[in-house]
Amino acid sequence: MARFTPDDLHASLARLRWPLRLTWAGMWAETLVQSLWPFTSLILLGLAALMMGVQDALRIEIIWGIAVLLLLLGGLSLLYAGRHLRRPGRAAALARLDASLPGRPISALLDEAAIGQGDADAMALWRAHQRRMAERAARARGVPGDLRIARRDPYALRYVALLAFAVALMFGSFWRISSVADMAPGGGPGLAGGPVWEGWAEPPRYTGKPTLYLNDQKGGSLTLPEGTLVTLRLYGEVGALGLSETVSGRGEVASSDNVTAQDFAVRRSGEITVSGPGGQSWDVVMLPDASPRVSVSGAPEVSALGETRLPFSASDDYGVAAGEARIRLDLASVERRYGLSVAPEPRPEILVPLPTPIAGDRRDFEENLIEDFSKHPWANLPVRVSLSVLDAAEQIGRAEPAALVLPGRRFFDPLAAAVIEMRRDLLWSRDNARRITQVLKAVTHLPEDIFRSQTLLLRLRRQIERLELRARFGLDEEVRAEIAEELWGLAIEIEEGVLADALERMRRAQERLGEAMKNGASDEEIAQLMDELRQATEEYLRQLRRQQAEKGSGQEGQQPPGDSMQMTQDDLQRMMDRIQQLMEEGRMAEAEQALREFQEMMENMRVTEGQPGEAGQSPGEQAMEGLSDTLREQQGLSDQAFRDLQEQFNPGANAGESQGNEGRDGGQGRGQQHDGQNGQGQGSGDPQQGRRGAQDGDDGAEPSEEGLAERQRALREELKRQQGQLPGQASPEGRAARDALGRAGRAMDSAEQALRDNDLPGAIDNQAQAMEALREGMRALGEAMAQEERDGAPGQGTAEADRRSANRDPLGREQGGNGASGSDAPLAEGENGQDRARRLLDEIRRRSGETARPEVERDYLKRLLERF
Template sequence: MTDRPDASTPARLTPGLPGRLVLSRMGTRAAMIAERFWPLVLPLVLVAGLFVSLSWFGLVASLSDWPRVAVMSAFALAALVALWPLRFFRLPSTAEVDRRIEAANGLAHSPLRTLTDRPSGTQTAFSEALWREHQKRMAGRLGNLDAALPVSRVPDRDPWGLRAVVALLLFVSYAFSLGPMGGSLSDGFRPTAVREALAARIDAWVTPPAYTGKAPMFLNADANRAVSLFTVPAGSTVSLRVTGGSGSETLSFIPADGKETPIEPASPAAGDGNGNVGPAADGVRQFAGTLGQDGELVLRSGRSEVARWTFAVTPDTPPTIRFAGEPKRAANGTLELQYEIEDDYGAASAAVEFRQAAPPAAGARPLYDEPEMALNLPRRGSKANAAKTSKNLTEHVWAGLPVTLTLAATDDAGQTGRSETVTMTMPERTFTNPLALAVIEQRRLLGLDANAKQRVLDLMDAVTLRPEDTFDSPTAYLGLMSARSRLRLASGDDQLRDVVSYLWHVALGIENGSLSDAEQRLRQAQQALQDALQNGASDEEISRLMQELRQAMNDFLREFAQRNQNQNNARAPQNGQELRQSDLDRMMDQIENLARSGNSEQAQELLSQLQEMMNNLQMAQPGQQGQGQQGDEFSQQMNKLGEIMRRQQEMMNETFRMDQMQRGDNGRMGDDQQEGLDGNQNQRGQSGQQGQGGMTPEELADALRQLQEGQDQLQKDLQQLGKDLEGMGMQPNEGLGQADKSMGQAGESLGEGEGDRAVGHQGRALEALRQGARDMMQQLQAMQGEDGQQGQGRRQQSADRDPLGRPRGTQGPDFGNSVKVPDEIDVQRAREILDAIRKRLGEAMSPEVERSYLERLLELK
């Protein structure tokens, strides 16, 4: 027989057979290809699986460049060797496929081959018919023809089952690669520097300027990862640190105009000498820059962008300063200024710029520059922007001359704002002695023009020509002659300035003797204490300066009293408020306590008020008469109202301490606060006992009950006062009614043991009492017809106040409006905040950035 394929033969023999035969052959062919190809490609698969497992385990990433190249070369060679068996691969032929189908289906006598074969030799009709009959019978046996399945011979080639080990490693390494220490397939193809750059740690933060008081902002913190825009103050410092990496990281700032500006690293990268940048010498690269405008900060590693942050910079506006009132001269000649300062974060300094209203004479050689006067600043962080400063400039040679004043405030960013310019006559000391006036005039001539030396000598000769008619004492004559001798021998400006200073002391000695020395010591002590408060002096320095201030004030008050006694003017009005030593001592104790507790701003404010009181005291005229019987009766009632206000204030402080003890604070107070309260202990009446540490619950309950009784008694006294005022023809006002209601609510809260609510009601009662007192004063002015004499009343305002600047007894008590002394609650809260900050600073685990921020809070002025 001959093999003569005839595709139409199966179709003629059995319908549907060709389709089944094609499918069977295709499946069998694929199976044969697979079973021939798989054993040949298995070595390559094992090599690839081993490489992938090592990469996922991170072993390749841990190698340096040369070992990594060696390992990759070994795997490449192994892969080439594993490809060598593939040269023996052959595709199966059609006959091989048919024999595989026949063997798979158990067909004997080669039926598939019979369908395509033809008999050899010469064919007759009978032989042809016989052959077709044979083919038909063979085709009938192919009715259920199936494709052969692949049979792998891998176990013959891998009897130890090493392929299973590689598969297990591949599975485990894949799970390991999902962790933080896992590697990737690309580790073997990247240099070590690139791999380190991608795994570098980045820390970025923004530090606002210290004067803003704002905390640093961490850009890559978890809470800020979703923030698309960071708002920071102008002048903030952005810091970025890259730990590890390749050293090719660059940081640049892209402002709103799009012009990119690179930020140079603080530590240079190490190179190989050929211009190739390598890792930083210490493995850390730091960048720092200042943000002055809106823009974006971009971190790149090579050409790839690693991170980007967008900033909106809040500009720091210049401070504004303006006069809150006309500059005025105090009773003792001190210049007093009231002004308002506004700035984003508080001004750093403020001063007065003086200029002479009239230009100096041509060719004049002044010995002194313009006066210097630093201004007190409002407390940073407070809503109040008003401040007040007073300074004695009467000793300056410009005193008595027309000058222009301009207030200038400077913030921490160096920006300066100026106020409008005001023209006034510079305050000067009032001299009543004609000889003292002549000495002051000569002193001014010499201080304004050193060329007037000879003229001043001539004037001195004229004054001393007839000493028996001009001088009342030999001391004054000898002092002026000594000044003349110094002036005649002076050769330089420094010696002339010494003469000018000496003439001032001569004039003071002529005017009022040693009292000026005591006043000068008092002013020097006040100025020294104010400088110490501004510079943050230690507690020991504050205590020493307070002792000097107390001594200087005692000496001044002693000499002031002696002078008034000599002038037969020591008698005060019968109903006026008296200047008591205990008042001044209590005020100075408050100043020292505030300074020790760190509240230097309030201490400076209180010291300024003390200076104002002393200014008013020096020129006080205590010999004024009362305003009649009706005024005396009204004064008595208003003094009672002032006593009720004082008792309410003390009761509120006591309630606050009791509430702190009830909350577990045991009523602990600093010795300074306690000492300041002991002076009023004998005046508390029914306001309750002073809290002591270690009280039992029963003692606390008894103390609260006493406070309730005292509050009820205070309410009754207020009601009786209202009735007495109505009997005098005064109309009840809303303030006293609200105070009565709040007192009742405070008593109920004390009865229920709710100290916190009671303090709130007592505070509202105290404010209502002050409002009621102001309303009563307005009613009195209306009854006395003062509306038509308003202008005259303003001119006599200083005469209606006592030596401390408070309203006189004839006009009612001080309602707490003119002098604001921090009460015990404010001091206690300030101390608690400071203790919490110091406690946090003492923790060893506090971050360095947080410690720096807390230290700035303690130093904030």
């Protein structure tokens, strides 16, 4: 082992030179910061105030008072520094550095052996100890000073001063400090520093441009937005500095006071010149503020219930601030007959604010104006719509007025349409009051032929008497509005009906659909009425099932008559889809005939519960139908979660539902309002599904995310039950279906947890994954069923006669792959298609020649003949 000599000791101590110096410097910084922080804070505050120009904005007496206060505080801060300032010595630095090392090796190196100087073993042990201490001392690093002064400055005043100085550096100028010299006696600008000036160019706030300090803009060219406010201050001897500008149209302006402030707005390109000592000149290029633009970007879309959606686009160089739509009656285009033949009472224009983006860029956007004008007197009359937008500079941009018919709700029931027409005539002019009473009395002359409820009849007669009485003694605006509101409610109730019996509801839906065919309804209205028919039909089937269950007609072993025709719910759905397709294609005659046949078939229907191995649905078909119901309900839950997410940002978005979506109340059907007041039946034919939805809808109240989570949990349990009854699990396709449904279940569990955590975006994502997995499972199940049918697996298929029956329509004709009926197949009644078509054509010709029929019906029959 090498000996540790005195030279080694000196070398070890020499290596500590720089760590010791750094530690000493840190101790100096520590004592300076802890003793001088009040003084430095005062200096930073003073500099910040001077750089921001406080001395130019306050009176000289206040400035001197602040200066005296700062001097007193400065003296106190220096006294504080003198009391706390301690000069750190090298010995203290060495002790701090030694304390930062384990075992204090520096002190050990400086020590000497007290005993054992003559003992060789003792000295060898001492040198070994010093060698280890030298190795530890070689790892010494400079100890930083403790700059924390939170205990001495509990209110963080030092940070306030530092923030003020940083703001002054960004928005102030060191040039302003020189103006302090002008406050001293005899130190005016005219004597010492000469005349000075300051200037700022502040663009309008809506442009987002920063303010420019003109003293820092050393001449040249300036590009400023229109409306920029230029402020110039001239100090010094009168006439020493001058100002001329051509950007505002004011002409040359000269200073007239010792301290003069000139401000003007930039209205055109030009030049700004400050003449005199230290003056500058700028060529100003003005950026014009363009007027906003707005235009209608598409044809208005109208829903079946009268809601209007008018797409438009707007743009502006800095952003659109607001907009509005003005709607006025186009009286020249109104067909002046019946109640519209009299002069209309003056009504103000309809003013509707245009929607603008809540967040994001408003410089160029597209939006939809969504309103419901069904109750307005101008509904379904020609109007002119003018769109206008406003920018932050209060410039207005207008679009060309668009001519259109103000959309409103259409009524297909003749009685409801008559009541609405009388309501319109009443609001058109009070002079129509006598005519309205006469028409309504004629309508109620034979009430048993048209009124389905005595309550509606009495309510209408009450309004007739009230209107007749008021027409004699004066009809004021308040009473007219009350009568119009009551007539609107009557028409809605007549149109939609308050029918408890499912069969009557179904007949009512069929009648409304038939009237829509005759009146040329739009595709949107047809879709709405078809949806009502589907709901009423499903409710009627549920009522039939309940009646059959009470009578025991669906018990096991009981078979329907041998000549009866087997129909499933999918067959009924295909028939209604076929009716809707015919109407959308304009084949109204065929659609009406199919609707009549559908009505006759539904009224003569008997419902039987199919058993495994018997005529009816196979287990695979039952499983497929159950999964379809589960997918529909999952879609409804996802739609409702998405609407709740929209309503968090747009509270007025709960006015209604889109078609095809589950109702707000879960079990209350599709296409309804959120409050569930339409009262239509559940869209699904599954009673259990309706019970699940009803668990969360409490008297029409809006369900919370907790209610959605409970519905999601119930749907997950239903899927688990369906997984246990899934057929064909031994085949690869069956295993694929089971795996897909397992993924769907896990996604449903995640969606339930997200709903309980009020994480609507996460819930919607998980619900989308569940729906995709359900679709994959249904596809795999369909492939498994097809494979079993090809293999002829017993117990899983249906009889050959039942398969052929399932491929026929209600008239007994064979169907193609897409559900279309072949024209060459025999009818169930034994009559071929040509004979039936000839008989129908003869009937149409006969009816069109009967003069006793209404003119509208005869025109319709003639149009049917023109198709042939």
